[in-house]
Amino acid sequence: MLCFKRASWKPALAATVFAATLLTAAIAEAKTITVWCWDPNFNVAIMKEAGARYTKAHPDVTISVVDFSKSDVEQKLQAGLTSGVAESLPDIVLIEDYGAQKYLQSFPGAFMPLSGIVDYKGFAPYKVELMTLDGKVYGMPFDTGVTGLFYRKDYLEAAGYKPADMQHLTWDKYIEIGKAVEAKTGKKMIGFDFSDGALTRVMIQSAGKWYFTKDGKLDIENNPALRAALDVQQKIMQANIYKPATGWNDWVSKFTSGDVATIVTGVWITGTIKAQKDQAGKWGVTEIPTLNVPGAVAASNLGGSSWYVINSSKVKAEAADFLNTIYAKDVDFYQAILQDRGAVGSLLAARSGKAYDAPDAFFGGDKIWQSFSNWLSQVPSVNYGIFTNEVDAAVAVQLPKLAKGSVDDAIKAIAAQAKTQIQ
Amino acid sequence: MPLPRLLNRIGVYGFLGAMALLSVFPFIWMIVGTTNSTGDIILGHLGLGHAFLDNTQKFFTQANAPLIFWNSAKISLLGTALTLAVSSVAGYGFEIFRSPGRDWLYAGLLLTIMIPFAVLMIPLFMIMGRLGLINTHIAIILPTVASGFVIFYFRQATKAFPSELRDAARVDGLKEWQIFLYIYIPTMRSTYAAAFVIVFMATWNNYLWPLIVLQTNEMKTITLVISSLASAYYPDYGVVMVGALVATLPTLIVFFAMQRQFVQGMLGAIK
Numbered sequence: 001m002l003c004f005k006r007a008s009w010k011p012a013l014a015a016t017v018f019a020a021t022l023l024t025a026a027i028a029e030a031k032t033i034t035v036w037c038w039d040p041n042f043n044v045a046i047m048k049e050a051g052a053r054y055t056k057a058h059p060d061v062t063i064s065v066v067d068f069s070k071s072d073v074e075q076k077l078q079a080g081l082t083s084g085v086a087e088s089l090p091d092i093v094l095i096e097d098y099g100a101q102k103y104l105q106s107f108p109g110a111f112m113p114l115s116g117i118v119d120y121k122g123f124a125p126y127k128v129e130l131m132t133l134d135g136k137v138y139g140m141p142f143d144t145g146v147t148g149l150f151y152r153k154d155y156l157e158a159a160g161y162k163p164a165d166m167q168h169l170t171w172d173k174y175i176e177i178g179k180a181v182e183a184k185t186g187k188k189m190i191g192f193d194f195s196d197g198a199l200t201r202v203m204i205q206s207a208g209k210w211y212f213t214k215d216g217k218l219d220i221e222n223n224p225a226l227r228a229a230l231d232v233q234q235k236i237m238q239a240n241i242y243k244p245a246t247g248w249n250d251w252v253s254k255f256t257s258g259d260v261a262t263i264v265t266g267v268w269i270t271g272t273i274k275a276q277k278d279q280a281g282k283w284g285v286t287e288i289p290t291l292n293v294p295g296a297v298a299a300s301n302l303g304g305s306s307w308y309v310i311n312s313s314k315v316k317a318e319a320a321d322f323l324n325t326i327y328a329k330d331v332d333f334y335q336a337i338l339q340d341r342g343a344v345g346s347l348l349a350a351r352s353g354k355a356y357d358a359p360d361a362f363f364g365g366d367k368i369w370q371s372f373s374n375w376l377s378q379v380p381s382v383n384y385g386i387f388t389n390e391v392d393a394a395v396a397v398q399l400p401k402l403a404k405g406s407v408d409d410a411i412k413a414i415a416a417q418a419k420t421q422i423q
Numbered sequence: 424m425p426l427p428r429l430l431n432r433i434g435v436y437g438f439l440g441a442m443a444l445l446s447v448f449p450f451i452w453m454i455v456g457t458t459n460s461t462g463d464i465i466l467g468h469l470g471l472g473h474a475f476l477d478n479t480q481k482f483f484t485q486a487n488a489p490l491i492f493w494n495s496a497k498i499s500l501l502g503t504a505l506t507l508a509v510s511s512v513a514g515y516g517f518e519i520f521r522s523p524g525r526d527w528l529y530a531g532l533l534l535t536i537m538i539p540f541a542v543l544m545i546p547l548f549m550i551m552g553r554l555g556l557i558n559t560h561i562a563i564i565l566p567t568v569a570s571g572f573v574i575f576y577f578r579q580a581t582k583a584f585p586s587e588l589r590d591a592a593r594v595d596g597l598k599e600w601q602i603f604l605y606i607y608i609p610t611m612r613s614t615y616a617a618a619f620v621i622v623f624m625a626t627w628n629n630y631l632w633p634l635i636v637l638q639t640n641e642m643k644t645i646t647l648v649i650s651s652l653a654s655a656y657y658p659d660y661g662v663v664m665v666g667a668l669v670a671t672l673p674t675l676i677v678f679f680a681m682q683r684q685f686v687q688g689m690l691g692a693i694k
Binding site for chain 1: 638
């Protein structure tokens with residue numbers, strides 16, 4: 001019995017050692033890149049698609065996507081970076097563009113610069129600008145909120161405007177059309193949520209301005225674009241061509257129910273518009289009206305976010321390569337996410353793909369994605385600074401008062417509130 | 424009944440009824456929401472719809488429901504049991520045994536209740552990092568085990584525990600731990616029940632700390648999953664409502680199962 005045991009002992013050990021070697025070899029080879037992001041139907045699904053594509057070519061690397069809500073991602077990121085507990089951080093994290101500079105400036109060295117690895121010339125310039133700090137570019141540009149003016153062809157036709165008349169509008173012309181639309185159809189021109197500074201942001205960025213100057217100083221009182229943006233919104237209120245909305249869902253319901261004739265917002269709304277199947281063929285899209293200030297263009301942006309690699313990550317080289325391979329080079333990937341998720345990326349070359357070139361039946365066969373791609377390359381670069389949300393809140397407080405008050409007072413009040421918030 | 428009194432009654436019941444409706448409405452809204460499609464929910468549809476099966480099915484495909492439910496249940500039950508065990512001994516000890524620094528120590532303990540968790544979060548997180556407990560369920564349970572509030576609660580309840588009982592037990596030759604185990608716990612059953620309800624609900628609904636500590640989808644609790652579902656640019660509210668309902672059920676069951684003891688425990692175990 002003892003003899004038997006002794007005899008079987010060595011091969012068993014050998015087998016174990018062999019198996020263990022194989023196992024450690026496998027562990028050393030296989031690498032997991034952990035990604036944090038929000039929205040299971042959008043960012044999470046898109047990142048999983050990107051991961052699947054990368055793993056196909058690199059079987060030793062898997063991408064693990066963990067979904068938290070946006071505020072949760074921010075909270076966890078903040079906790080991880082503040083505490084310095086490296087193992088608590090992911091390898092890649094999604095950050096909203098408006099908040100990018102806040103993270104880059106508050107946590108120097110926390111994010112891996114990707115300049116030198118990624119060819120940023122291929123992306124929309126405004127997207128690259130917002131993730132640049134001291135000459136280094138940090139993130140991988142992801143989805144864009146390039147804006148458009150969506151309009152109901154049937155309502156405008158009834159008011160005497162053809163799609164050709166809707167091109168190259170100024171905001172004054174837009175308001176004039178709005179009055180005609182209401183007179184002829186009884187429909188309001190636009191849904192307006194006073195608690196949301198979105199329209200203000202769209203307008204000022206179209207003029208290459210923001211709440212901050214290029215070097216990050218508060219720019220409210222002498223900002224011609226902000227003054228013009230508030231002016232336009234005051235005119236819209238005084239002409240009474242808007243339908244008031246309370247909150248996001250209500251705002252959306254204004255156009256899904258056919259109550260308003262136009263929407264001025266980011267390209268990501270397209271999916272919601274197209275979800276109203278009974279409105280197929282009734283919608284058109286054109287560039288946004290221009291603001292009456294020097295340098296203003298008919299392109300802007302609303303929202304959007306980008307990927308960042310954490311510098312302390314053990315697999316940061318792989319993470320950077322993953323982002324670069326898929327998001328900076330894979331044109332086919334961009335066709336897939338546009339088709340499946342309605343996501344418009346910031347890689348300009350994506351427009352050469354099939355999905356971007358396809359006419360859209362819902363929009364009467366127009367090649368809307370080519371249009372958006374055109375406007376994308378024209379979005380002016382601005383500095384989102386580190387306090388966009390704070391100033392935005394100050395703007396939202398003043399918006400409802402514009403109907404009766406003066407723009408001057410509003411600007412003074414915004415400046416005052418912004419200053420106390422920021423200091 | 425004379426007219427003024429009748430009017431008075433109508434006024435009182437009307438007011439109470441309105442307040443009751445106000446506090447029950449979110450719950451009704453949740454139940455109704457599980458049966459409606461997201462579109463109907465946004466439009467404020469108050470009647471029952473036909474989307475319940477659809478919503479439920481989507482919830483169970485989008486979230487690994489059994490796993491996250493198990494995670495939440497495990498943390499809550501284990502956490503509550505440990506908290507009750509440790510904090511009740513402490514509360515008992517503070518009241519029964521005299522020692523020089525007792526009141527200072529107790530005052531210090533009460534002060535900890537007043538510190539908001541947000542202040543403790545980062546240091547606690549660093550401790551967990553050093554202990555290698557990030558992304559474990561133990562890291563969620565441990566910090567709550569010695570709870571200032573529960574210790575306070577048990578000390579207050581212990582004041583009503585008759586010293587005659589303890590003296591009699593001592594005369595009968597019971598050791599101190601035996602008195603606690605065989606006399607105190609059975610006598611204070613309703614106190615324990617009330618504490619169980621409070622601690623269980625707090626642990627089950629705990630959000631911030633699990634959010635910070637847990638890192639992977641497999642470890643998440645149900646509160647985190649609902650937050651993630653609700654965070655989409657276009658949330659599927661019907662699915663979120665199903666999630667909320669699933670998350671509410673256990674606390675409801677615990678509360679209703681222990682309602683009588685809970686009320687008794689809140690009033691004092693011994694009358």
